[in-house]
Amino acid sequence: MPSSIRTTRLPGGDDVPVLGQGTWGMGEKPIRRTNEVAALRLGLDLGMTLIDTAEMYGNGGAEDVVGEAVSGRRDQVFIVSKVLPTHASRLGVVTACEQSLRRLGTDRIDLYLLHWRLGTPLAETVAGFEALKAGGKIRHWGVSNFDTADMVELAGVANGKNVQTDQVLYNLMRRGIEHDLLPWCRERGIPVMAYSPVEQGVLADDGRLTKVADRHGVSRSQIALAWVLRQDGVIAIPKAVTPDHVRENRAAHDIRLIPADLQELDRLFRPPSGKQPLEMI
Numbered sequence: 426m427p428s429s430i431r432t433t434r435l436p437g438g439d440d441v442p443v444l445g446q447g448t449w450g451m452g453e454k455p456i457r458r459t460n461e462v463a464a465l466r467l468g469l470d471l472g473m474t475l476i477d478t479a480e481m482y483g484n485g486g487a488e489d490v491v492g493e494a495v496s497g498r499r500d501q502v503f504i505v506s507k508v509l510p511t512h513a514s515r516l517g518v519v520t521a522c523e524q525s526l527r528r529l530g531t532d533r534i535d536l537y538l539l540h541w542r543l544g545t546p547l548a549e550t551v552a553g554f555e556a557l558k559a560g561g562k563i564r565h566w567g568v569s570n571f572d573t574a575d576m577v578e579l580a581g582v583a584n585g586k587n588v589q590t591d592q593v594l595y596n597l598m599r600r601g602i603e604h605d606l607l608p609w610c611r612e613r614g615i616p617v618m619a620y621s622p623v624e625q626g627v628l629a630d631d632g633r634l635t636k637v638a639d640r641h642g643v644s645r646s647q648i649a650l651a652w653v654l655r656q657d658g659v660i661a662i663p664k665a666v667t668p669d670h671v672r673e674n675r676a677a678h679d680i681r682l683i684p685a686d687l688q689e690l691d692r693l694f695r696p697p698s699g700k701q702p703l704e705m706i
């Protein structure tokens with residue numbers, strides 16, 4: 426019997442599973458829809474009840490897939506979606522959110538993120554998020570692809586400290602956030618949401634992981650995921666449509682890496698020695 430998935434607490438008090446499901450690439454081809462819905466439902470059955478999506482993915486198609494996957498079980502799911510920076514004005518976020526809600530077939534988004542930063546003043550976007558919160562359309566808001574300086578600036582605008590997460594690229598090959606962004610968030614109790622935790626499948630084929638994977642009798646991808654999940658305050662959102670990948674990802678949660686594994690992985694995938702600008706996919 427697998428353990429239940431560990432949770433982490435958002436600043437607003439919600440406990441969310443540290444292992445969720447991504448949806449980038451879903452909702453693009455009608456022929457794949459049945460499999461995508463089935464994969465998300467399998468993940469929900471296995472306890473990966475946080476689903477990450479965005480209005481950008483499949484031009485709304487991914488939100489549509491999520492809507493079908495959660496229908497009849499909405500209350501078991503923590504839905505994260507994202508607004509495009511071109512919709513990040515005070516009124517733009519409200520309109521974009523209403524459209525996302527329609528596609529998701531729900532009356533609220535649990536966590537609504539600014540997908541990345543462009544020209545709109547942060548104060549304006551935050552004001553839009555706060556209005557959505559007051560109206561019950563979102564429960565919380567956060568950001569994505571924000572580097573440390575962006576987070577500092579955000580904390581300085583009205584209600585900016587209500588941010589619940591920063592969703593960023595983080596995996597064995599992209600460790601830059603360990604230098605400053607991750608400690609900055611941790612000190613403030615803000616969990617980081619790690620996207621592309623298996624580097625879009627690249628780490629599944631990376632021979633450097635074979636030895637540790639063999640030691641545990643698991644796949645390379647599972648080691649990559651277990652490594653992201655090894656620490657508190659990090660939520661991983663792998664995307665998988667292949668049912669065996671969904672099951673593997675769930676099982677990766679239960680892998681306990683030992684100090685010798687971590688030392689070997691540090692040797693093969695070096696931690697940052699100084700500040701690195703935040704990378705994005």
Ligand code: NAP
Nearest residue numbers: 447448449620621622623624625626646663664665666667
């Ligand atoms: P990812 O989760 O690192 O990798 C997904 C790819 O890896 C898929 O091709 C998947 O194949 C494969 N895969 C998954 N589990 C596997 C396993 N156990 N063994 C072997 N292969 C496996 O990459 P991602 O989709 O870029 O990132 C995850 C999620 O983060 C996205 O879906 C999205 O929700 C979010 N994201 C956010 C941003 C942002 O700017 N905020 C950017 C990128 C991603 P199958 O699908 O065939 O199973």
